[in-house]
Amino acid sequence: MTQPFKDAIGICKAIMRNGYDAYVVNTQLQSEILDQDCLEIDIACEPGYVELGKIFPGLEMSGEDGVVGTLREGGTLFRFYHTDTDDSSHPEATLARVTPTMLRRLEAKGTLPASLACPFIPSSAETYQGFDDFSKGDIRFEGVPDETLRRSYVLGVRAMRIAANFDLPIEPNSWMAIVRSASRILDYVPVTEIMDEWRKVEAENMYKFVQLMFDSMLLHGLIPELAALSRIRHLRTPEAGEETVLDHTIECMRRYPEELPFDWLGTVATMFHDVGKLYAAEYYNGKWTFYQHHRIGAKVTRKILRRLHFLPEDVDLICHLVRNHMRFHFMLTDKGIRRFKALDEYPRLIEMARADIKARDGNYTHFNHNMKYLERAETPEQMLEPLLNGNEIMEFTGLKPGPYVGVIRDALLKAQVTGEVTSMEEAIEYVKTYSERAPR
Known part of the structure; x- marks a missing residue:
C-alpha cells in the first residue's frame, strides 16, 4: 500500500x-x-x-x-x-x-x-430533497423515480404525506415507483421514520393519507389488521345496502375533524374504531353481526399501537376511545347518560358517534335524544325523579289512586330540590304528613 x-x-x-x-x-x-x-x-x-x-x-x-x-x-x-x-x-x-x-x-x-455516467454522491438531507418543483401541480420525484427512491425509501411515505396535506396528485411514474417499491419501503424504512411522516399529516387530511397507504399496498404490511377491513362488508343502511368496513372507516376519518378540527389522536382512534370487526365478524341468518367488536378492537388497537411505537399515554387514550365508541349510539336513560358523561374524553366519543352517522347517512333519532339528555345531566339527579313513585306513595299513605297522589309526588320532588328531604326515611315521613291534608 x-x-x-x-x-x-x-x-x-x-x-x-x-x-x-x-x-x-x-x-x-x-x-x-x-x-x-x-x-x-x-x-x-x-x-x-x-x-x-x-x-x-x-x-x-x-x-x-x-x-x-x-x-x-x-x-x-x-x-x-x-x-x-x-x-x-x-x-x-x-x-x-x-x-x-x-x-x-x-x-x-x-x-x-x-x-x-450518473454517480450518486450523498449529501446532507433536506425536507424536500429528492422531489421536483411542486409548481408543476403534482408530487414527483426528481430524475428517474425508481433510482431516486432507492436513495431513500422514506421518500415514498413522504410523497404520500405531502400529497395528502396539500391535496396534490402524485405523478403517475412516481406513483408506480412507490407501488413497485412497497415491500422495500417496509423492509428498509424504520417504523419510527414512517410514523414520523404520519404524524405530520393533518387530522383533516389523514383519511387521504390512509387511502394512499392502502392503494400503494404499504398499509397491508404496516397495519394488516386495518387493510383486511377491505375484505369485510357491513350494512350501511337498508336503502344503500352494504359497504366495506374500510370504506366506512375512511369516511368516518373524513367526517370526524369537521366538529373537532386538529384532533390528531381522535382521528387515529376513529381509524381503529371498527378494527375489531375483523375478529368479531359472524354471518348468521343472512346477515353479518359484530358483537363486542368495540372491546375486541380496543385490545387489537393496543397491540398495533405498541408495534408502531406510540407513547403509552397515547395508547391508553386511543384504546379508551375505541372501547367506548359505541356507548352514544344507543338511546340512553338519565342514569345511562350520567354514566356516559363520567367517562374521560366523552366529547370525543360524541364526535366519533356523529362521524359514524354522517358516514352512513344514518338516522339521528338516538343521537339527538342523547344530546337532549346530556343537557339534563347538568341537573342533579335528585331534581329529576322523586325518591318515591306513585305506587309507593299510596302504599305508605293509604291513599287511593287519584290526582292528589300526583300532587304529593310533585311536592316530594320540590322538597328534595330544596334539601328538606334527603333520604328514603325522610321521604316516607314527608308523604305521610302531607297526606293528612288530603281532601276527605
Whole structure:
C-alpha cells in the first residue's frame, strides 16, 4: 500500500475515533487511476464541515460540487464527501463508489464505464430533497423515480404525506415507483421514520393519507389488521345496502375533524374504531353481526399501537376511545347518560358517534335524544325523579289512586330540590304528613 493511502486510512481512523463513520471511496479504483504527479484521494465521511474542521484544523472550504472540504497533507490533497447515513436507503446506495474527481480521471483515460455516467454522491438531507418543483401541480420525484427512491425509501411515505396535506396528485411514474417499491419501503424504512411522516399529516387530511397507504399496498404490511377491513362488508343502511368496513372507516376519518378540527389522536382512534370487526365478524341468518367488536378492537388497537411505537399515554387514550365508541349510539336513560358523561374524553366519543352517522347517512333519532339528555345531566339527579313513585306513595299513605297522589309526588320532588328531604326515611315521613291534608 502506498503512503498516500496509508495517510488516507489514518485520516479515516481519526474521524472514527471522534464517533463518526468514514472510509476511502473505492480504494481499488482510486489506486489504479492515481496520478503520481498530482496526488488526490477521495474520502467519504459522516461529519459536516464544522465538525470536520474541529478534527483537522487545516481543513479548507471547497467550491466543488458535493465536496464538504479539502485537506492537504504530505503532498496529497484529500477531498471529503458525505457518506450515506440514511437508514431507509437501499443497501447498494450506502457506499459511494465513484466521485466527480474519479470520473474526470476515468474520462481522461478513456475507460469510463456506462454504469458510472450518473454517480450518486450523498449529501446532507433536506425536507424536500429528492422531489421536483411542486409548481408543476403534482408530487414527483426528481430524475428517474425508481433510482431516486432507492436513495431513500422514506421518500415514498413522504410523497404520500405531502400529497395528502396539500391535496396534490402524485405523478403517475412516481406513483408506480412507490407501488413497485412497497415491500422495500417496509423492509428498509424504520417504523419510527414512517410514523414520523404520519404524524405530520393533518387530522383533516389523514383519511387521504390512509387511502394512499392502502392503494400503494404499504398499509397491508404496516397495519394488516386495518387493510383486511377491505375484505369485510357491513350494512350501511337498508336503502344503500352494504359497504366495506374500510370504506366506512375512511369516511368516518373524513367526517370526524369537521366538529373537532386538529384532533390528531381522535382521528387515529376513529381509524381503529371498527378494527375489531375483523375478529368479531359472524354471518348468521343472512346477515353479518359484530358483537363486542368495540372491546375486541380496543385490545387489537393496543397491540398495533405498541408495534408502531406510540407513547403509552397515547395508547391508553386511543384504546379508551375505541372501547367506548359505541356507548352514544344507543338511546340512553338519565342514569345511562350520567354514566356516559363520567367517562374521560366523552366529547370525543360524541364526535366519533356523529362521524359514524354522517358516514352512513344514518338516522339521528338516538343521537339527538342523547344530546337532549346530556343537557339534563347538568341537573342533579335528585331534581329529576322523586325518591318515591306513585305506587309507593299510596302504599305508605293509604291513599287511593287519584290526582292528589300526583300532587304529593310533585311536592316530594320540590322538597328534595330544596334539601328538606334527603333520604328514603325522610321521604316516607314527608308523604305521610302531607297526606293528612288530603281532601276527605
